[in-house]
Amino acid sequence: MNFATLPRGFHFDAFRRISPVNEDSLWDIIFARNAHHITVKRRAPALANLQKIFSATFCLANQRGFGAMNLRDLCRESGLSMGGLYGYLQSKDQLSAMIEDVIRYLCEQLPGWFDHVSDTTDQVEAILRAHIYLSEMLHPWFFFVYLEARTVPTAQRKQAIAAELAIESHLARLLGQESRLSNAQDRLLAAHAMALIQDWHLKRWKYRREKISIDAFADSVIALVRARLTGA
Amino acid sequence: MNFATLPRGFHFDAFRRISPVNEDSLWDIIFARNAHHITVKRRAPALANLQKIFSATFCLANQRGFGAMNLRDLCRESGLSMGGLYGYLQSKDQLSAMIEDVIRYLCEQLPGWFDHVSDTTDQVEAILRAHIYLSEMLHPWFFFVYLEARTVPTAQRKQAIAAELAIESHLARLLGQESRLSNAQDRLLAAHAMALIQDWHLKRWKYRREKISIDAFADSVIALVRARLTGA
DNA sequence: AAATAAACCGAGCATTTGCTCGGTTTTTTG
DNA sequence: CAAAAAACCGAGCAAATGCTCGGTTTATTT
Numbered sequence: 001m002n003f004a005t006l007p008r009g010f011h012f013d014a015f016r017r018i019s020p021v022n023e024d025s026l027w028d029i030i031f032a033r034n035a036h037h038i039t040v041k042r043r044a045p046a047l048a049n050l051q052k053i054f055s056a057t058f059c060l061a062n063q064r065g066f067g068a069m070n071l072r073d074l075c076r077e078s079g080l081s082m083g084g085l086y087g088y089l090q091s092k093d094q095l096s097a098m099i100e101d102v103i104r105y106l107c108e109q110l111p112g113w114f115d116h117v118s119d120t121t122d123q124v125e126a127i128l129r130a131h132i133y134l135s136e137m138l139h140p141w142f143f144f145v146y147l148e149a150r151t152v153p154t155a156q157r158k159q160a161i162a163a164e165l166a167i168e169s170h171l172a173r174l175l176g177q178e179s180r181l182s183n184a185q186d187r188l189l190a191a192h193a194m195a196l197i198q199d200w201h202l203k204r205w206k207y208r209r210e211k212i213s214i215d216a217f218a219d220s221v222i223a224l225v226r227a228r229l230t231g232a
Numbered sequence: 233m234n235f236a237t238l239p240r241g242f243h244f245d246a247f248r249r250i251s252p253v254n255e256d257s258l259w260d261i262i263f264a265r266n267a268h269h270i271t272v273k274r275r276a277p278a279l280a281n282l283q284k285i286f287s288a289t290f291c292l293a294n295q296r297g298f299g300a301m302n303l304r305d306l307c308r309e310s311g312l313s314m315g316g317l318y319g320y321l322q323s324k325d326q327l328s329a330m331i332e333d334v335i336r337y338l339c340e341q342l343p344g345w346f347d348h349v350s351d352t353t354d355q356v357e358a359i360l361r362a363h364i365y366l367s368e369m370l371h372p373w374f375f376f377v378y379l380e381a382r383t384v385p386t387a388q389r390k391q392a393i394a395a396e397l398a399i400e401s402h403l404a405r406l407l408g409q410e411s412r413l414s415n416a417q418d419r420l421l422a423a424h425a426m427a428l429i430q431d432w433h434l435k436r437w438k439y440r441r442e443k444i445s446i447d448a449f450a451d452s453v454i455a456l457v458r459a460r461l462t463g464a
Numbered sequence: 465a466a467a468t469a470a471a472c473c474g475a476g477c478a479t480t481t482g483c484t485c486g487g488t489t490t491t492t493t494g
Numbered sequence: 495c496a497a498a499a500a501a502c503c504g505a506g507c508a509a510a511t512g513c514t515c516g517g518t519t520t521a522t523t524t
Contacts (some may be wrong), residue, residue: 065383071481083485083501083502084503092482147379147382150295150297188449192452192453195430195431195434196428199426206423220421224421228459272470274522277471304512312473314473314474314513315473318514324513
């Protein structure tokens, strides 16, 4: 990991340049994490088709919803046949499960990327920025997970909930080291921070329309959290 | 309207007591706004069945998603028959459209409830509090709208987007009167405020689990926005 | 209480949907 | 280039789904 090279208050371009996970490297991770049930074993066609399948899924599901998308639409949009598709998944539900899984995995990794940052407030800032920037690079993935979390099986949903709570607790603990707020207030501030960063992928249409850049957005979130920490 | 009787920094109980719209009065509004296509004309059974239908819809759709809910499930859960159901709607899609419509209608009304508040920062606070408290009283409605907005027809979705932008612009304008921030920063702060209040109905499970009351939540949101307005 | 109107029921229709599997094409191996 | 393996295709099946409509029950009117 080379996150240590990032300066304080890094912005999107800097993060994107050094991030080991991005729009292109993601297919490798997906392929590895689902190797046990993907019957296609050759790497080259697998990566290409995974890209087709998930791109098509986001194109359809992020518009009408996963439940309203059917597999014939998905075949037309992805260019694969019904049989071809089923070389990569065992059921329609597994498609959403795969998406949910990889995003949760990344979100679990993320806080650890900044363990080296000594100043705790700076560490909070780094985690929040990384989260926002990652959700920008993988926008359709985060958007899907957020709006379709209910469709995955119960066991997996519980994992996802636990993951979200873990990040939040981590943030709350860091905030608690520097703030003059109560524990309860620290937890609430952490929850608010989560809501703010998730707003980037949830309402990207709005920010695009108002020509608000991701860096302006991230700076604003950071300013808000810092104001609460240092303010009256 | 008797919102003028609310004190500064009012809390949930006070709001609930005087609010003309709540869990019980909602059925009247729904019935009135959809009278043209509801074939059941007698008031008493109509209100009772609307309640059954929407309660069942939330029970099913807020768990698995609207697309995954089918009308046979809905009949079983609501106690109505297929034919009976179709006295209240012309298609499955219209069901989500009715929900979307009434919530958008209420959100358009809401800011006007506090035109009488002279101090602009207090007016912002009142609007934010009212939004949070309303989404508490009508939790399943707000939750559904937020997660299923994509399923409604395009024309209606555009109305919904316009409504959200209108509230946000209203907030930004009010914030601009009192803040030392730039216009762009005011707009971002308004957007953040929207994200924070929507977090209440989106993540209510989390706040319930951590035993965070709605008043503690609202106070924390207000504190965060005020800190940004007055702080460094 | 009879007559009229309103509301409700639920089996059945046409279509859609998730998924399979025998056959075909493409790629790799020897 | 021939043989073997891997990948892909898409028609077809069983089940599910949105919706209708003729008949029945319940409520209102006179």
